Amino acid sequence: QITLxxxxxxxxxxxxxxxxxxxxxxxxxxxxxxxxxxxxxxxxPGQTTKALIYHASIRTDGVPTRFIGSGSGTEFTLSIxxxxxxxxxxxxxxQTLKKxxxxxxxxxxxxx
Amino acid sequence: EVQLVxxxxxxxxxxxxxxxxxxxxxxxxxxxxxxxxxxxxGKGLEWVASISSSSSYxxxxxxxxxxxxxxxxxxxxxxxxxxxxxxxxxxxLYYCARFDDGYPDYWGQGxxxxxxx
Numbered sequence: 001q002i003t004l005x006x007x008x009x010x011x012x013x014x015x016x017x018x019x020x021x022x023x024x025x026x027x028x029x030x031x032x033x034x035x036x037x038x039x040x041x042x043x044x045p046g047q048t049t050k051a052l053i054y055h056a057s058i059r060t061d062g063v064p065t066r067f068i069g070s071g072s073g074t075e076f077t078l079s080i081x082x083x084x085x086x087x088x089x090x091x092x093x094x095q096t097l098k099k100x101x102x103x104x105x106x107x108x109x110x111x112x
Numbered sequence: 113e114v115q116l117v118x119x120x121x122x123x124x125x126x127x128x129x130x131x132x133x134x135x136x137x138x139x140x141x142x143x144x145x146x147x148x149x150x151x152x153x154g155k156g157l158e159w160v161a162s163i164s165s166s167s168s169y170x171x172x173x174x175x176x177x178x179x180x181x182x183x184x185x186x187x188x189x190x191x192x193x194x195x196x197x198x199x200x201x202x203x204x205l206y207y208c209a210r211f212d213d214g215y216p217d218y219w220g221q222g223x224x225x226x227x228x229x
Contacts, residue, residue, distance in 0.1 A: 041157075048218075051217050054217070055215075
């Protein structure tokens, strides 16, 4: 199965800063259609899990432009520019290239 | 507005069975693949099972294969997860999630399943 590694379990940020969360896959997530099957999710207490980014770099509807997905092959990054207090949450990457789908271990974004 | 509402969770003894439901609204349920994803208390996310829009394709995680059955009733806009031979390690919050364009785009709030004697 494909392993996804999110190196940082926690990241501390101040409002207004930029932060990057990385996700490394054990094999390329590029499919023959030219798309990477890597998506990013946000979990905030009391709220439904929210999809932020799919195909590595496409924001889902309504996601603020400060959320930026990038990367290719096996290395992916979710960047949050100008971090807002409401961005304090858990973030997970997910690969849907091959079953079993696998998630990264999660990165908790915390306020300094 | 897409809504997914899970139900059927609770406390169950090891070895017993439980059936979860997920009622969908706000979209044409029969057009989408659906999934169950779970999260043990304080742990990360784990994909459990997937079913295609017409139930033609079904997949399971190895951890639940042979014990869990995913199904759907498109007339009732409902997704199911029949869980048998439950173990303590099945204790988790179970989410249903819609699948679109290669990823699970909408998730429910989740339903808690606790397996304990």
